C-alpha cells in the first residue's frame with residue numbers, strides 16, 4: 001500500500017513541476033547537504049528559508065521561484081546572477097564563513113551593457129548603459145538591473161523583491177511597447193507588429209513565443225540573436 005501512495009505522490013509532484021517548466025540548468029542542484037536547512041527537493045533556494053518561512057512576503061523567500069522557473073514570458077535566472085552561492089557546507093565555510101549573510105552580488109545577465117560603441121545601432125548621442133545594480137535590505141528593492149530595464153531605451157524599473165503578483169512584470173514595466181527611442185518612436189508600431197522585426201521571440205498577436213529568448217542579454221532582431229548591442 002505504501003508503495004502505491006508513494007507512486008501517486010511522485011506522479012502528482014511530477015505534474016506540479018511539469019506545469020512550471022524546468023529549472024534553470026546551471027542552477028545548483030538540490031542536494032541533502034543544502035536542503036537540510038533551506039529550499040526543497042527542487043532547489044536549495046527558499047522556500048522554505050532557513051527559519052522555515054514559505055511566504056513570498058518573507059525577504060529570504062521573496063520572488064525566488066518566479067526567477068528560477070521563469071515566468072510565462074521570461075527566461076530562467078541563474079542563482080549567481082543575484083548572489084554568491086556556496087558550493088559546500090562546513091564550519092567556517094557555510095553558513096558561517098566569509099561572505100555569508102545574504103550577500104547580494106549581481107553578475108551575468110544583470111550586468112549586460114548596451115549601446116556599446118562599434119555595434120550596428122550604436123547611438124553616439126546616448127551614453128553606453130553600464131548597469132550597477134544594488135539591492136536594498138531596507139526597502140527590499142532591486143535598482144538598476146539590466147533585466148528590469150536598465151538598458152538602451154529601457155524604463156529602468158525598480159521592483160520590490162517581496163511583491164510577487166503580476167503588478168511588477170506586466171508588459172510595459174521594463175520597456176515601453178514599443179520603447180520610446182528614435183528607432184521605434186512615431187512609426188505606428190504596436191505590440192501586434194513587434195514581430196515584423198523581433199521574430200521569432202514574439203508572434204503576430206504580441207504573444208511571447210519563446211520565453212528562453214527574452215531577458216537573456218541578447219537582442220532578438222531580424223531573426224537573429226545579437227549578443228552585443
Ligand code: HEC
Nearest residue numbers: 027038043044045049050059060067077078079082102137
Ligand atoms: C533574482 C535574484 C535571485 C536569484 C536568481 C536567486 N536569489 Fe537567493 N536571494 C535573493 C534575494 C534578494 C535574497 C534575500 C536577501 C535578503 O534578505 O537580504 C536571497 C536570499 C537567499 C537565501 C537566504 C535564505 C535565508 O534563510 O536567509 C538563500 C538560501 C538563497 N537566496 C539561495 C538561492 C539559490 C540556491 C538560488 C539558485 C537556485 C538563488 N538563491 C537564486 C535573490 C536571488
Ligand code: HEC
Nearest residue numbers: 033034037044050084085086087088089095100101102103
Ligand atoms: C547548516 C544549515 C545550512 C546548510 C546545510 C546550507 N545552508 Fe545556505 N544558508 C544557511 C543560513 C542560516 C543562511 C542565511 C545566512 C544569514 O542570514 O546570515 C544561508 C544562506 C544561503 C545563501 C544566501 C547567501 C548567503 O551566503 O547568505 C545561499 C545562496 C545559500 N545559503 C546556499 C546554500 C547552498 C548552495 C548550500 C549547499 C551547498 C547551503 N546553502 C547549505 C544555512 C545552511
Ligand code: HEC
Nearest residue numbers: 147148169170171174194198201214215216217218219220
Ligand atoms: C522583466 C522585464 C521585462 C518585461 C516585464 C518585459 N520585457 Fe521585453 N525585454 C526585456 C529585456 C531585458 C529586453 C532586451 C533583450 C533581452 O535581453 O531579451 C527585452 C526585449 C524585448 C523585445 C525585443 C526582442 C528581444 O527579445 O530581444 C520585445 C519585442 C519585447 N521585449 C516584448 C515584450 C512584451 C510583448 C512584453 C510583455 C509580455 C515584455 N517584453 C515584457 C525585459 C522585459
Ligand code: HEC
Nearest residue numbers: 121152153175177178179181183189190191193194196197
Ligand atoms: C521596424 C522594425 C521594428 C519593429 C516593428 C519593432 N522594433 Fe524593436 N528594435 C528594432 C531595432 C532596429 C532595434 C535595435 C535598435 C537600437 O538598438 O537602437 C530594436 C530594439 C528594441 C529593443 C532594445 C532596446 C532599444 O530600444 O533599442 C526593445 C526592448 C525593443 N526593440 C522592443 C520592441 C517592441 C516591444 C516592439 C513592438 C511594440 C518593437 N520593438 C517593434 C526594430 C523594430
